[in-house]
Amino acid sequence: MKxxxxxxxxxxxxxxxxxxxxxxxxxxxxxxxxxxxxxxxxSSGVDDILIVTGKGxxxxxxxxxxxxxxxxxxxxxxxxxxxxxxxxxxxLADIHFIRQKKQKGLGDAIYCAKKHVGDDPFVVxxxxxxxxxxxxxxxxxxxxYNKYGKSVIALEEVPDEKVERYGIIGGEEIxxxxxxxxxxxxxxxxxxxxxxxxxxxxxxxxxDIFDHIENVEPGYGGEIQLTDALSKLDEIYGQVFTxxxxxxxxxxxxxxxxLKIALYDEKAKDxxxxxxxxxxx
Numbered sequence: 508m509k510x511x512x513x514x515x516x517x518x519x520x521x522x523x524x525x526x527x528x529x530x531x532x533x534x535x536x537x538x539x540x541x542x543x544x545x546x547x548x549x550s551s552g553v554d555d556i557l558i559v560t561g562k563g564x565x566x567x568x569x570x571x572x573x574x575x576x577x578x579x580x581x582x583x584x585x586x587x588x589x590x591x592x593x594x595x596x597x598x599l600a601d602i603h604f605i606r607q608k609k610q611k612g613l614g615d616a617i618y619c620a621k622k623h624v625g626d627d628p629f630v631v632x633x634x635x636x637x638x639x640x641x642x643x644x645x646x647x648x649x650x651x652y653n654k655y656g657k658s659v660i661a662l663e664e665v666p667d668e669k670v671e672r673y674g675i676i677g678g679e680e681i682x683x684x685x686x687x688x689x690x691x692x693x694x695x696x697x698x699x700x701x702x703x704x705x706x707x708x709x710x711x712x713x714x715d716i717f718d719h720i721e722n723v724e725p726g727y728g729g730e731i732q733l734t735d736a737l738s739k740l741d742e743i744y745g746q747v748f749t750x751x752x753x754x755x756x757x758x759x760x761x762x763x764x765x766l767k768i769a770l771y772d773e774k775a776k777d778x779x780x781x782x783x784x785x786x787x788x
């Protein structure tokens with residue numbers, strides 16, 4: 508199975524920080540956002556990854572490429588720990604790149620991967636959500652796909668005030684936290700939303716999704732919405748993710764996520780908590 512990571516967006520909610528760098532390269536604590544996503548993919552057993560980029564995203568390619576000059580510098584300076592980290596990044600996975608030449612929506616970005624994934628099911632991982640659990644979120648979805656043989660998407664419960672920010676599903680719970688989905692609506696007003704279960708940016712999709720993307724009309728925002736194409740599938744399942752997710756879709760959530768993830772670092776935890784208590788509270 509291959510993974511597709513759409514990373515062609517302009518990141519306007521993070522301006523001016525994203526004027527000259529991709530939002531996917533914004534650090535969450537100690538590494539770029541997209542590195543967390545790729546590490547989840549690899550931990551789920553998927554190491555053939557296509558990143559769909561756009562203009563101004565070259566630094567993503569550079570991050571996962573070899574840097575011989577830097578490696579030589581670290582080696583000669585005896586900085587072996589940093590050298591191992593740098594080598595680890597370039598050896599993470601087989602990473603390929605393709606450009607979405609025009610901003611036409613998430614559905615169109617996924618369609619750019621059609622030739623790469625071929626006729627096999629594939630993973631889609633959005634870069635504005637980082638997940639943490641004993642079993643990676645993507646691996647959980649792959650297990651459900653292997654059971655039902657149909658497309659599967661990750662879900663999370665969201666408060667009422669956030670419903671209109673997400674794609675929302677309706678359906679029947681057939682196992683604990685697993686739904687057979689019969690309705691998907693992109694960013695609905697709360698009054699017409701079928702539930703508070705939101706699509707959280709992890710998918711395992713069957714290749715017939717490409718036919719539906721090709722035929723779907725532009726939807727919310729005048730873009731080709733993946734949610735609209737998903738709603739055309741004959742059968743689709745969803746799993747409510749019970750691990751921890753970190754939303755980095757806007758500046759405040761990105762800052763909160765960075766602090767939360769930093770607190771997992773035992774070397775930094777006490778110092779950060781002391782800073783919050785003494786300088787902020």
